[in-house]
Amino acid sequence: MNAMTDATPSPRQPRRGRPPKAQAQLSRTAIREAALSVIDAEGTDAVSMRSVSRVLGVDAKSLYHYVEDKDDLLDAVAEHVLEQLRLPEPTDSIDRDVRAWANEFRRITLAHPQAATLVLTRQLSSTVALAPVEGILTVLRRTGRSPEGAVHLMRTLLATLIGTLLREAAAGPTFGSEDPTQIAERQATLEGSGLPQIELAAPFLARFDRDREFDFTVDLIVRLATTPISPTTP
Template sequence: MDSAPEPAPAKRRGRPPRGSRKALTRDRVLHTALAIVDAEGLDAITMRRVAKELDVDPMSLYNHVDGKDGILDGLAELLLAELAGTSSSGDPRADVEMRAREFRQAMLQHPKAAPVVLTRQLTSRAALAPIEAVLEPLLAQGFPTDQAVHAMRTALAFLLGTLLREVDAGPTFGVGDPVAGEQRRADLAASGLPAVATAAADLAVCDHEAEFEFGLHIMLDALERMRPRSGSDRDPESHSGRILLDEGIGDPSEHR
């Protein structure tokens, strides 16, 4: 009489065998952290949270990143690496505009992570390359180093500010919710403040593309006015840190 066949071994539950796991690398840690930030925001990043997502011991992450700060620095590098890296045209205005548009498009892919670009002090060549791309044409046109750095940081602050508003505006500006927008307009019109009431229809909504273009061109126009002049066109009183005034504005001494 044949013996009954042995039952199939029960499927193993829980964590997969060690040999089946993907190798833990810095790139994998950072992309996992970026996915967490995309879904939950920067405040969700902790070593324990990232380790849980990777199904590893939190201490194993320290072989690849220097704690939470190392993760945040790495996220900034990932975002900056997504910039197109278009070569300089030699025209400061055109180059700053091009970099601004590239930056906005790259950051819109990961808007919740974008603030790390402004807040981290990065030292890697890859992270500093976009800064080089902005500073180089400004310095080549004679901008003093302090003005070039101010211009770059002002551009970053503008870009991140408009980006965060674009991401978080929601119904506050009637974005995707015309009922909320109309209610906001009615509230502003009834505010009792003449200027607010007059502009209520425009205050209640926000066209993100129009806002970006308006702010960008104000910034570029200001940069153009600061552009160092050569020869007899140079203001003899100008120096590092002082804005060169457009023709037609007049000598500030006339108003003293």
């Protein structure tokens, strides 16, 4: 999303009309930042025109001079977070480039973990949102894959990475923990489940090491990306 001035209307053409002078401090940027503060504090479900207007100290109706509706506002927040993405400069190594791309996605996701679902799953079509797609497709085309094959592989890599990042951003104690007390409690519960494979895996299911989980995922997608293509690969 391109930066927008106070006077610039939403690209979706929100309601027309000049805002009252009392609302002159409002802008699309200010509204977007207020929405992000709501998300950081309470999650995406807490975002509404009313909750954002309370942060700004204005009437909810005044927001419609700058954003069309809640969906437009959520798109603006998602694109703003994606604007923080710093795509790594390509190197002569596909391995390094895929790892750098994955780590940069992780960085922006964990900067606003409550917005992770919003950023990683929302369908966006702006230049800002498409830039990461262009970046990873450029890397994957260097593996010798066709445009179609690169898209299939990119979607597989994204699904794997997004799943890991969403889990990291939202994992609770019942999923696994880094806290020794919670690990012990969860392990005891799993070992008493009466399920043979769960009991054997209990020490590992009870523990959730975010860095190790992410590294495992990145190793997996690097192997997928760098596996030589077969004659039948698109």
